[in-house]
Amino acid sequence: MLVTQAYRFELDPNDKCRSKLASHAGAARFAYNWGVSLVSDHLAARRALVVLAIWQGAGREDAECWADGLLGPLPWTLPALRRAWNQAKVAVAPWWAENSKEAYNSGLDALARGLDAWSKSRRGARKGPRVGFPRFKTKNGARRSFKVTTGVFEVTDSRHVRLARIGVIRTKEPTAKLAGLLDAGAGRVLSATVSQSAGRWYVAFGVEVTRPEYRAAPGRVVGVDVGVKSLAVLSTGEVVPNPKHLSTYQRRMARLQAQCARRAGPARGQAPSKRWVRSSARLGRAHAKVASARTDGLHKLTTRLVKTHETVVVENLNVAGMTASARGSGHWRGKAGLNRAVLDTAPGELRRQLAYKAAWYGSRLVVADRWYPSSKTCSRCKTVKAKLSLSERTYRCERCGLVIDRDLNAATNLAFLVESVTSIGTASGAGTGTLLRRGSRANAQGEERFMGSPRCSSTNCEDGTSSELEKTVTAARQQVAPKPALVGSDR
Ligand SMILES: [Zn+2]
Structure with a gap:
């Protein structure tokens, strides 16, 4: 493959190489910033000309035509930006020959991508949050590359x-x-x-x-729940611990954060103190250590999972939605600690790695529907709880008396999901009413529309708990995947 x-x-x-590397990264940033001002000046001039023509009595379309004729086409693709740069570089950057032309090109390439994303986002042709117009990169703020x-x-x-x-x-x-x-x-x-x-x-x-052909162990299924205290909990009962030293680094980070707050930073309308600069650099290094310890742990886990299992099942978490309320104020503020824990374990990154590694090792990644109540369902008798607060770390079933770790319960349910759907598939020959969707996030987003019936809010669920519950329980007993619409949001 x-x-x-x-x-x-x-x-x-x-030292010599270091300064050359910095010079090349600086060249990329220079070309990028030059392009940003070129494009924004062009757009501003066009707007002014259109306003002038309309003021003179022209229609909007005529005015735009006239302005475009005067200014020429907007250089916003990579080839156009490169042509413009080659014409301008002798004047704006007489030292340009000191660096490889590839450095300038990579800055212009980043700008062309940014402009494309901005334009698509404005037209509604791009998913996700709105993308703004590319901004200037500052010397110390942006990542050098x-x-x-x-x-x-x-x-x-x-x-x-x-x-x-x-x-x-x-x-x-x-x-x-x-x-x-x-x-x-x-x-x-x-x-x-x-x-x-x-x-x-x-x-x-x-x-x-x-890559050589690789066949993962056939028939083995594992459910993975992203843990809060640990890195992950598997349906096999294994708790994958956080990487060693992570808590040490986190303690150091907290201490340095406090130190930075005490010292005079740049936010007070003056140059930062030398001591602030020093502890700020230390904080940056501590951040990098935490990030790399976590990345290392995640890579080891995901490789092991796809190499030793034919099917890996994960939740489709809406990470942005789960953590959005932390930015709010008032009583929602209390969620911030948990949100940090959720973001620390990086569920989105876990899924991204599993997706490409599954393809490498010939295994399959299954993403459960967003509304599948993996945490609220009892893994022994399949009863679905109406409410389970995020602070309850142990699942207690009122019907069969099962007491189990919350994350292990969720992981077991995820693994069960695949086993049940596979059996429907073989029984009826068609994957009707499937809760599962393989593949990318884009697919998973389309899935909500596909589910059809309106999702009830949690309050509605509480009102109609008994009847909805019966349906779900019967559905589960008959080994038919329960309609997720009946049970509402998992979290
Ligand atoms: Zn139970």
Whole structure:
């Protein structure tokens, strides 16, 4: 199977390379900011001309035509921006030859993507939250990076990489695995993205690799619930703990946060104190440690899951919805602590990794419908509770007396979901009334419309609990997937 995979290494540049890397990243930012002002000046001039023509008595369409004729087409695609840059660079950046032209190109590429997203979002042709007009990147605020797609970028031995115009740089991690892959002719490097975060430089090679065929253990199903106290809870009863040292880093982060708050930061209308700058840099490094510890734990977990199970079932969490209320005030503020815990375990990232790794290892990722009550259902007798507050960490069933960890209960229900639907599929030959949908988030979003019947609010559910409950219980006993519309939102 041919896939594009990233191989990321931390670099250990010497002072000369370090300044060249910074210069290239700065060049990308310069070209980006130059493009932002070019496009916004063009748009402002066009608006002014249209207003002038309308004031002179022209119709809107005529006015727009006249303005476009005067100004020429708006350079907002990558080729147009590149042409404009090549004409202007001698005047605006006489030092341009110091850096590779790829650096400027990667800044313009980022801008073209940003403009495209903005324009699509404005026309309603793009899903998700509204995207604004690209803003200027500040020197210290934005992530420093640039991408190279042509020229020399190679892994020279198991400890060094070579980048055009910058030279040979030592890596902090061994590159032997990638070097071996390239030597064997099993991979082809397409690009190299260099970036800096929390004071460290990284290079990520985009490599086209042929992955060997892999067959995950047939018939094995696992339900995964994203834990609050742990990284995840599996339907097998296994509790996957948070990575080692995570809590140590988190304590350090809290201490540094408090230290920053005591010191004079830039928000007070003056330059920040030297001590603030120092603790702020330390805080940034602590943040990076927490993030990388978590990413490491997640990668190890997701690889293990898809390698050892044929089917992995996860919840379709609406993370944005679950955590949105923390930004509010009043009594909702109390949710902030839990929200931080939910975001810390990164359920969206878990699902993203499972999706692409499932394809690599020949297993299947199943995403439960958003309204499937995995937490509220008893995993032994399938009774659905009308209400289960997020603070209740133990599930107690009133009907059969089951007492079980909340997350384990949810994970067991997720695994059961696949077993029951698979049996319907074989019985009737068609996946009717399925609660499941494989694949991407876009698919999962379409699913709500597909469910048809209106979703009742939690209060309605409480009123009609007994009858709805009976239906659900019977449905579950008959091994027919219960209609999620009957039981309302899970959370
Ligand atoms: Zn029960």
